Every structure is written in C-alpha cells, then in structure tokens.
Amino acid sequence: MNLRNTTIAAALAVLLLYGGLILSLGWFFDGASLSKALWSERTLFSIRLSLMTATLAAFVAVVLAVPAAYALSRFRFPGRELVDTMLEFPIIVSPAALGAMLLIFFNNPLGEWIQAHAVQFVFAFAGIVLAQFVTILGVATRLLKTAFDDVPREVETIARTLGASPRHAFFTVTLPLARRGLLAAFILAWAKAFGEFGATIMVAGTMAMRTETLPIAIFLRLSSADIEGTVALILVLVVIGLTALHFTRRLLGGGGHA
Amino acid sequence: MLEIKNLNVVTGNFHLRDINLAVAEGECHAVIGPSGSGKSTLLHAVLGVLPAQNGHIQLGGKDITRLPIEQRGLGYVPQGLGLFSHLTVRENLAYSARARHMAASDFQPLINQLVEATGIGSLLDRKPETLSGGERQRVGIVRALASQPKVVLLDEPFTALNESLRRELWWLMRALQQERGLTVMLVTHDLSEAYFLSQTISVLLEGRIIQQGDKATVYGRPVAGDVARFLGIETLLPGRVVDVNDGLATVEVGTTRIVALAISAESKEVFVSIRGEDVTLQNHDTTATSARNRLVARIVAIHAGSPLMQVELDAGFPLTALITRPSFHELELQVGSTVIALVKAPSINLIPRRPGEKYS
Numbered sequence: 001m002n003l004r005n006t007t008i009a010a011a012l013a014v015l016l017l018y019g020g021l022i023l024s025l026g027w028f029f030d031g032a033s034l035s036k037a038l039w040s041e042r043t044l045f046s047i048r049l050s051l052m053t054a055t056l057a058a059f060v061a062v063v064l065a066v067p068a069a070y071a072l073s074r075f076r077f078p079g080r081e082l083v084d085t086m087l088e089f090p091i092i093v094s095p096a097a098l099g100a101m102l103l104i105f106f107n108n109p110l111g112e113w114i115q116a117h118a119v120q121f122v123f124a125f126a127g128i129v130l131a132q133f134v135t136i137l138g139v140a141t142r143l144l145k146t147a148f149d150d151v152p153r154e155v156e157t158i159a160r161t162l163g164a165s166p167r168h169a170f171f172t173v174t175l176p177l178a179r180r181g182l183l184a185a186f187i188l189a190w191a192k193a194f195g196e197f198g199a200t201i202m203v204a205g206t207m208a209m210r211t212e213t214l215p216i217a218i219f220l221r222l223s224s225a226d227i228e229g230t231v232a233l234i235l236v237l238v239v240i241g242l243t244a245l246h247f248t249r250r251l252l253g254g255g256g257h258a
Numbered sequence: 259m260l261e262i263k264n265l266n267v268v269t270g271n272f273h274l275r276d277i278n279l280a281v282a283e284g285e286c287h288a289v290i291g292p293s294g295s296g297k298s299t300l301l302h303a304v305l306g307v308l309p310a311q312n313g314h315i316q317l318g319g320k321d322i323t324r325l326p327i328e329q330r331g332l333g334y335v336p337q338g339l340g341l342f343s344h345l346t347v348r349e350n351l352a353y354s355a356r357a358r359h360m361a362a363s364d365f366q367p368l369i370n371q372l373v374e375a376t377g378i379g380s381l382l383d384r385k386p387e388t389l390s391g392g393e394r395q396r397v398g399i400v401r402a403l404a405s406q407p408k409v410v411l412l413d414e415p416f417t418a419l420n421e422s423l424r425r426e427l428w429w430l431m432r433a434l435q436q437e438r439g440l441t442v443m444l445v446t447h448d449l450s451e452a453y454f455l456s457q458t459i460s461v462l463l464e465g466r467i468i469q470q471g472d473k474a475t476v477y478g479r480p481v482a483g484d485v486a487r488f489l490g491i492e493t494l495l496p497g498r499v500v501d502v503n504d505g506l507a508t509v510e511v512g513t514t515r516i517v518a519l520a521i522s523a524e525s526k527e528v529f530v531s532i533r534g535e536d537v538t539l540q541n542h543d544t545t546a547t548s549a550r551n552r553l554v555a556r557i558v559a560i561h562a563g564s565p566l567m568q569v570e571l572d573a574g575f576p577l578t579a580l581i582t583r584p585s586f587h588e589l590e591l592q593v594g595s596t597v598i599a600l601v602k603a604p605s606i607n608l609i610p611r612r613p614g615e616k617y618s
Contacts, residue, residue: 022271069554095270147409154336157307157327158340159325159342159353160327161334162353162402162405163328163354163405164328164353165326166326172357173344176342177342177344256463
C-alpha cells in the first residue's frame with residue numbers, strides 16, 4: 001500500500017473503533033427498555049442535574065477563561081509559561097486524581113473552613129459543579145487563547161487610534177471577532193462537563209437522586225447489571241456529545257485542508 | 259506638527275537609533291526604506307504600540323511619548339486587516355464617534371463629506387468581507403479621517419493592490435491630503451508612492467535615518483552610497499576626484515574622466531551616481547551641446563522596459579541610459595554599435611565615499 005492508502009486506512013480505523021463501539025450498543029438495544037429507562041424519574045433527574053451542573057460549570061469556566069486566555073494571548077508576564085503549561089494539567093492528570101485532590105483540599109484547614117462557613121462542596125450539588133469546572137477550565141482557556149490569537153492585534157490598535165480605551169476595544173472589537181471561538185469553547189467545555197465522571201464521583205459520590213449525574217447513572221446501572229438501561233443512558237450521552245461536536249465544528253469551520 | 263526627537267526604540271534584536279524627524283502641518287512626509295529597515299518599528303513607536311527607550315515624540319508641541327494610544331490624536335491606516343469585519347461599513351465609520359460618546363450630529367456631517375469625496379456611498383450597509391481591496395482601503399482611509407486625527411499615519415496602505423488601483427488611490431489620497439490640509443506620515447518601500455504622495459522624505463536604513471529633505475533633493479542627490487542603491491540609481495560607481503577647478507570636479511571613473519559639480523574639497527574618494535534618464539544618446543558627435551560629458555560608448559546590452567528602454571553602455575565604465583521606445587527605434591540602436599552618451603555635469607551626483615566602502 002502506498003502512503004495515501006495506508007494513512008487513509010489508519011484514519012478509517014479511528015472511525016471504525018469509535019463507530020463500532022457506538023454500533024455495538026445495538027446488540028442490547030431494546031425500544032421498550034429504552035423508553036422505560038428514559039422516562040423514569042431517576043433518569044430524568046440525572047439528565048436535569050447534568051444539564052444544570054454542566055451549564056453552570058461551563059459558564060463559570062468561560063467567565064474565568066476569557067480574561068485568562070486574553071492575557072496569555074496578548075501579554076508577557078511572570079509565570080506566563082507556567083500558566084500555559086498548567087492548561088494541560090487536567091488532561092495529563094486523570095479526572096479521578098483531580099477529584100481526589102479536591103477531596104484532599106476540602107480536608108485541609110482552609111477547605112474545611114470553606115465547607116463550614118461558605119459553601120458545602122463534598123457530596124453536594126456545588127461539588128459536582130466544582131469537579132466539572134476544574135476538569136474543563138484548562139481546555140476552555142486553551143480554546144479561547146487560540147480564538148484570541150486569531151484576532152490580529154492590529155485591529156485593537158486601530159480601535160484605540162479611533163479613541164477606544166483598551167477595555168472598550170476588547171468588548172467592541174476583540175470579543176466580537178472571537179465570538180465563534182468563544183461559543184465553540186463554551187459548547188466543548190459544556191459537553192466535556194456533561195460527560196464528566198471521575199472527578200465528580202470523587203467529590204460528590206454516587207447518591208441516587210442527589211448527586212447522580214448522567215455518567216454516574218450509567219455507572220450505577222451497569223453496576224446493577226441493568227444493561228438495557230445502561231445502553232439507553234449511553235445513547236443520550238452520545239447524542240448530546242455528537243451534537244455538541246457537530247456545532248463546534250460548524251462554528252470553527254473545521255474539516256482540514258484537503 | 260509632529261516632531262520626533264532623539265528617539266530610540268529597541269524591539270528584539272532590532273534597534274531604532276536616534277531618530278529625528280519633523281512633519282510640518284499640512285505636509286505629507288514619507289519614511290522610505292527597504293524591508294527590515296525599521297519603518298514599522300518607527301510607526302509603532304509613534305502610535306504608542308512600542309515604548310520609546312528614550313527620546314520624545316511631540317504632537318502640536320505636546321509631548322505624547324508616554325500617552326496611551328487612544329490619547330495621542332493619531333489616525334492609522336495599515337496595509338490590511340484593518341476593518342472590523344463584524345461591523346458594516348457604516349458602523350466602521352461611526353466607530354470613533356461611538357467610542358468617544360459623540361452625538362450623531364457632531365460626526366455625521368464629516369462622515370457624509372468624506373463618503374462623498376471617496377465615492378463609498380453605495381457600500382455603507384455592506385460588511386467588509388464583501389468589499390474589493392480598493393473599496394476596503396477607501397473605507398479604511400475614511401474611517402481614520404472621520405476620527406479627526408491631528409496626524410494620519412499610513413503604513414504601506416496601497417501595497418497589496420494592483421498597479422492601476424494603486425495609482426487611483428494615490429490620486430484620491432493626494433487630493434484628500436491637499437484639499438483638507440492633512441498632516442500625513444507615510445511609511446513605504448515604494449519609491450514611486452513616496453514621490454507621488456509626499457513633499458518631504460526621510461530615508462531609513464538599518465534603524466537610522468540617513469537622509470532627509472524635500473523629495474527632489476533626496477531622489478536627485480543622495481548623500482550616501484546606501485541611499486543611492488536603495489533609490490535604484492542605475493549607475494553607481496566608485497571614482498576619484500583628480501582636479502577641482504571653478505566649482506567643477508574632474509573625476510576618474512574606470513578608464514575615463516568625467517566632469518561633475520564639485521563637493522567638499524576633502525572628499526577625494528567618491529561614488530559617482532548618474533540616473534539613467536539623465537543620460538542622452540546620439541548616433542554621431544556632430545552637434546554642439548552644453549553637456550560637459552560627451553562619452554564615446556559601446557552598447558553592451560539592451561533591456562526592453564515599459565515605457566523606457568534600458569541601454570547598458572561601456573563608456574570606459576559601465577553606464578546605463580534610459581530612453582523612450584521611439585528614440586530607441588529612431589537611433590536604430592543595436593548591441594555592439596557605438597554611440598555618444600551625453601551627461602550634463604549637474605546631473606552627476608558625487609557622494610563622499612569612506613575608504614573601503616562597498617559599491618555593489
């Protein structure tokens with residue numbers, strides 16, 4: 001096989017792997033079980049909880065990521081390289097380890113004080129949001145930095161020669177020009193938060209109808225050998241995830257060069 | 259109006275050194291130089307994008323060296339990428355007024371005048387990506403002028419355009435500059451553009467201003483070999499002054515002696531610079547002429563150009579003549595034939611040469 005065919009075969013193998021996994025769900029697919037599982041109060045609670053926590057986590061992550069990414073894109077400052085490196089921290093450290101670190105933090109004096117006097121995180125709604133937030137902040141910042149890198153500095157300079165303050169230029173020129181990247185970062189961060197499991201289970205546990213997000217519901221159903229119910233919930237996750245990816249690619253104009 | 263005094267700017271490994279420059283009110287001043295000479299660094303320092311290491315930038319007598327960009331009172335038209343693509347043309351033009359919280363009645367009449375003068379009335383509701391290159395530049399110019407800047411900075415604004423469009427916009431820019439009395443600092447490597455648009459010129463080479471003055475003097479009498487080379491003067495050769503008498507210098511160039519206007523008595527080693535269009539060709543040495551230099555020359559090469567033909571001569575030294583196509587045909591010039599090359603003494607520019615200075 002020549003180079004072209006070999007590389008195309010490798011690309012198709014990627015599709016075959018993930019596509020095959022999705023298709024294999026069909027082996028245990030049962031329409032009646034799917035409907036029953038989907039419309040059960042517990043599943044609807046999981047979906048509702050995941051939607052709320054993922055939306056909140058993605059929103060907070062983007063609110064912090066926007067200024068952080070802009071600083072990384074535009075300014076030189078002490079610790080910049082370190083910050084840039086740490087954006088990949090949630091990827092290289094497993095989500096379970098991240099969750100464990102949060103749990104350990106809340107067993108430190110400062111964490112205990114926060115839990116006692118401010119917000120209860122461990123085994124609570126806020127803990128799910130925090131776990132998802134910590135997992136997605138890096139990727140949201142990285143995506144936004146790329147979006148700001150794509151906005152030429154020159155347009156900001158021009159805006160300022162036209163009388164705009166740096167803040168006004170940011171809100172009226174830079175941010176609108178980076179809006180597609182901003183939206184894509186939000187959607188991807190949201191989808192990643194929606195499917196987050198490892199950190200969430202460490203911080204919030206697996207309490208049915210309390211901290212049972214959709215991924216945790218999948219885990220619990222599989223643990224109790226409810227395969228049809230597991231398949232039904234996985235399909236919900238897959239549909240939401242693929243829809244998010246589709247919109248992200250459309251926003252970023254993805255598709256490669258060929 | 260705009261005065262730059264002893265300005266030094268360091269960016270990376272590049273150092274802009276001791277820049278002194280003045281742009282009078284209502285004047286267009288061009289800063290010319292090849293790529294990497296520091297033109298953009300100078301412009302960015304004036305804009306306030308790059309900090310000055312030392313020195314001062316004054317605008318209308320006010321020191322703006324440390325002022326933020328938005329408080330300098332400068333307009334800016336860059337080469338490209340300047341329009342805000344998320345806004346319509348109308349919104350781009352009104353951006354300055356909005357940023358300054360001005361009432362529509364305070365800025366709309368000026369915008370209307372500029373829109374009419376530049377013929378962009380039909381573009382107002384379009385987005386920048388639907389505009390042609392020339393239309394974008396017109397909008398960029400109007401937007402900069404609508405902010406009522408004290409000085410307009412143009413950074414190679416027409417370089418990306420084709421020749422005919424570029425010339426069209428030169429005329430437009432010159433009309434705007436002269437009719438409105440705009441003070442303009444133009445940065446460009448395009449010699450024709452600088453000559454067409456500006457009244458005065460600075461030549462910037464390797465971070466230093468080498469020559470300044472009115473454009474005719476700079477183009478006609480470069481003061482250094484590097485400047486003459488950048489200006490593309492066709493004949494630039496080392497020579498030696500062997501005699502000075504009554505203001506005229508006899509200069510040995512190659513195996514030939516020519517006569518030029520003398521420069522300082524100390525300069526014996528010189529560059530001889532002769533523009534191709536200052537060389538006249540004759541078939542026969544018959545008619546009397548006032549030209550001090552009548553050189554018997556052999557044609558060694560002919561390059562067809564438009565609108566001028568470039569004739570390479572051996573006159574005891576390599577000499578280039580630029581002549582029109584009709585003259586070329588009337589003289590029936592051919593490679594190998596002998597002609598008389600006439601050069602008036604004032605058309606030969608002598609440039610002091612440092613010992614060992616390269617000439618090619």
